[in-house]
Amino acid sequence: MTTEIKEKKENSNIVFIGEKPFMNYVTGVVMQFTTQNLAEVIVKARGKFISRAVDVVEVATKRFLDDTVEVVKEGIKIGSEDFTNKEGKQVRVSFIEISLRKKK
């Protein structure tokens, strides 16, 4: 539990995409760049939420941030990792990480 909280604090520029309402994530990404004034934000998702992560990035950058933020060159990474699901079963799941950065 402690590690989890610590990790969250250290990785505060990471937005994990899950099953909350879509606009929560869009607002989250937008606010990291505006209110929090961060230069770089990483959008992460696993499994079925990968599609959603791409949607969030598209809407946040094109509709809300008006192309002042872009996907970093070589900034999209995919892979798979072992993951323990709700039933406690070990499964292999794909992930995506999309790095966004303020345009110079």
Next chain:
Amino acid sequence: MTTEIKEKKENSNIVFIGEKPFMNYVTGVVMQFTTQNLAEVIVKARGKFISRAVDVVEVATKRFLDDTVEVVKEGIKIGSEDFTNKEGKQVRVSFIEISLRKKK
């Protein structure tokens, strides 16, 4: 119709991910590299099939092609495009393109 067929022939190294059984796409990608002996294959998907495209790439490269094929550096592209859905309505949909290449 003619244009569509022509495009298909010219873009034969592209695998479009849709709602067919998952393994069809995995086999499709694997065979492009083995039977067809292509050096590069592009996996494309739109909307909810984006997650599936990542799964297909992971399974094809890691489980079947045994890491002889890799994602090209800067080879993952995301974006959005206008798309006319089944109801004839114009909608904006996200897409992903993942380029795979035989390792040297």
